[in-house]
Amino acid sequence: MTKSVRIAIDAMGGDHGPEVILPGAALALAQHADLEFIFFGDEARIKPLLAANPRLAAVSSFRHTDVEIRMDDKPSQALRNGRRTSSMWQALEAVKKDEADAAFSAGNTGALMAMAKVCLHMIPAIDRPAIAVLWPTLRGESIVLDVGASIGADAQHLVDLAIMGSAMARIVLSLARPTVGLLNIGVEEVKGIEEVKAASRILRETPSADFDYRGFVEGDDIGKGTVDVVVTEGFSGNIALKTAEGTAKQISAYLREAVRGSFASKVGYFFARQAFQALGDKMDPRRVNGGILLGLEGVVVKSHGGSDAVGTARALEIGYEMVRDQLLRKIQNSLSDRGEADAARIAASEDDAVRP
Structure with a gap:
């Protein structure tokens, strides 16, 4: 049986948070049955959404986090206040620990880039990361x-x-x-x-x-x-x-x-x-x-903060393709x-x- 692709998701990122990100994950799952998810974020907002979608819940796990990185946080501020405890950092750390194959966030781009460099490190011979888009x-x-x-x-x-x-x-x-x-x-x-x-x-x-x-x-x-x-x-x-x-x-x-x-x-x-x-x-x-943060020792997907469920699904599918291939x-x-x-x-x- 083909190994599933597990994506760690910062469910609190973006303009709409879990109310858009979880439906987007459900759409991606409909296209790729071998997807699994780990959601990080506020239990009060995420648990009801999972309960309302049994198929998504069956392939997902959830971990509560208390800290949410705001869209207007400076990267240094996000690292200082959200390192270790935020939904964004936890999603990245899941990749570092081999608990997930890719990390996903629709949140603050500068904060995501800074955290990814610290948490995952750069590929040897690559000095700086890049964002690549279709x-x-x-x-x-x-x-x-x-x-x-x-x-x-x-x-x-x-x-x-x-x-x-x-x-x-x-x-x-x-x-x-x-x-x-x-x-x-x-x-x-x-x-x-x-x-x-x-x-x-x-x-x-x-x-x-x-x-x-x-x-x-x-x-x-x-x-x-x-x-x-x-x-x-x-x-x-x-x-x-x-x-x-x-x-x-x-x-x-x-x-x-x-x-x-x-x-x-x-x-x-x-x-x-x-x-x-x-x-x-x-x-x-x-x-x-869906932009891919290249140069890191891990696959990280950045979704547009204002995207809806359809756009979220497409970004997750790009992450899936990066892992699978x-x-x-x-x-x-x-x-x-x-x-x-x-x-x-x-x-x-x-x-x-x-x-x-």
């Missing part, structure tokens, strides 16, 4: 990282992001060798800051068997789906993400306004409603909800291969330097 494109979906875990990046960190993002793409997008691009202000090799250009040189000089590096991509290439994995540092990645989310809401508002504009437009909508529905489905942020092992194998390639490149350059 991004709807004209070709389907792409992976974009980092979208806000840390600000700034040197060349080696960008190379590490390419390795980790491609490992995720091989799982989520079912690609044997995904294409990777570095986000830049132009596709010409002379453009961009030195760290980005240096990362591009490294990726070109040491090709990987795990991904196909395609060079620089620009902002409009993200939506086009020009490459399967778009790599950038967290500052520009977060701006790109928030801009895309805002643009999607703006277009939706324009469409609603146009449909209500006149009798003729209402008639037109009646005949084109299936097309509008298809457009709405493609633009639905719940479909791609062994994301951490894929990243570690890729890092090992990259290290060997870098050593060979350095040795070759040293030989060239001493050769008469």
